[in-house]
Amino acid sequence: MKRILAILVLLLAVSFGRVEAQEESYRFDMGGQVGMAGYLGDASSSIFSKPGFSGGVSFRYLPDVRWAVRGVLNVMSLSGDTSTMDDVLPGGAQYSFKSTVYDLGGRIEFNFFAYGIGETYKKLKRWSPYLTLGMGVTFAKCDGTSNVGFNIPMGAGLKYKLKERLNLGLEFTMTKVFSDHVDGALADLYQIKSSFLKNTDWYSNISLSLTYEFGKRCSTCHYVD
Numbered sequence: 001m002k003r004i005l006a007i008l009v010l011l012l013a014v015s016f017g018r019v020e021a022q023e024e025s026y027r028f029d030m031g032g033q034v035g036m037a038g039y040l041g042d043a044s045s046s047i048f049s050k051p052g053f054s055g056g057v058s059f060r061y062l063p064d065v066r067w068a069v070r071g072v073l074n075v076m077s078l079s080g081d082t083s084t085m086d087d088v089l090p091g092g093a094q095y096s097f098k099s100t101v102y103d104l105g106g107r108i109e110f111n112f113f114a115y116g117i118g119e120t121y122k123k124l125k126r127w128s129p130y131l132t133l134g135m136g137v138t139f140a141k142c143d144g145t146s147n148v149g150f151n152i153p154m155g156a157g158l159k160y161k162l163k164e165r166l167n168l169g170l171e172f173t174m175t176k177v178f179s180d181h182v183d184g185a186l187a188d189l190y191q192i193k194s195s196f197l198k199n200t201d202w203y204s205n206i207s208l209s210l211t212y213e214f215g216k217r218c219s220t221c222h223y224v225d
Contacts, residue, residue: 024216025116029167030059031211033074041183041201043080043095047174050084052077054205056103062213065116065124068109070132072153076101078140078203080183097142097184101203103175105136107153117164127160138177142184149179149200169209177201 037054038047056074063069081096109132116124138151155173162168182201 024118024164025062025065026165026213027062027215027217028060029062029165029211029213030057031167031209032057033169033171033207033209035205035207037076037078037101038204039078039080039183039201040203041080042180043082043085043097043183045085047202047204050079050081052079054207056207058209058211060109060211065114065122066111068111068130070107070109070134072103072105072107072134072136074101074103074205074207076103076203076205078182099140099142099182099184101141101182102139103136103151103153104139105134105151105153107132107134107136111159115159115161117161127158129156129158131156132171132173136175138175138179138182140179140182142182145181145184147179147181149177149181151175151177155205165213167209167211167213169207169211171205171207171209173205175203175205177203 032055034053034055037052039050039052040047044050054074054076056072058070058072060071061069077098078101079096079098082094083096109130111128111130113125113128114122115128116122117126118124132153132155134153136151136153138149140147153173153175155171157169157171160168178200180200182203
């Protein structure tokens with residue numbers, strides 16, 4: 001009986017070792033996101049006053065379990081209408097607009113927890129909140145006109161692993177555009193040349209994403225990053 005138990009223990013140890021050896025991590029992920037966009041500028045006092053659709057694709061490089069470098073392309077519909085605002089514009093002017101915005105940029109993400117499945121020696125967690133910051137370019141089309149400006153996106157989100165290589169994400173970002181023409185020809189309606197908030201436009205994006213990891217990092221269980 002003791003020999004049989006010893007053999008069973010040995011077989012279990014070998015099996016466990018094989019499972020551990022199969023634990024793998026990946027260097028990249030890519031996928032898409034959909035959500036709701038909002039505009040904040042001369043023709044709106046709230047990002048939720050006239051929400052629009054947003055959708056896009058992304059690609060991540062995953063150097064380790066805490067950091068990620070992400071490239072993003074989003075397309076958003078933005079709109080605004082001063083008739084819904086409490087503020088009174090100079091001369092009692094009224095404006096409204098609808099624009100299509102293309103946002104292309106790069107971002108850095110920091111995970112609060114070591115994010116992943118498997119590799120138990122790293123104490124990975126299946127979910128993690130994260131912060132993101134980056135820079136990019138905004139191309140806006142409105143009423144037959146177009147405009148390009150640099151932008152800085154900043155935000156926070158939550159990642160969850162549905163499976164080893166499949167990730168679900170929820171993210172909120174605010175993007176500062178160094179241009180006052182995301183809303184078309186509207187500019188300096190408040191006639192305050194020094195205003196950081198009023199003289200350039202902002203937009204928000206609340207999105208739900210699904211991404212798939214690929215590019216094996218290693219295939220041996222004793223490898224350490």
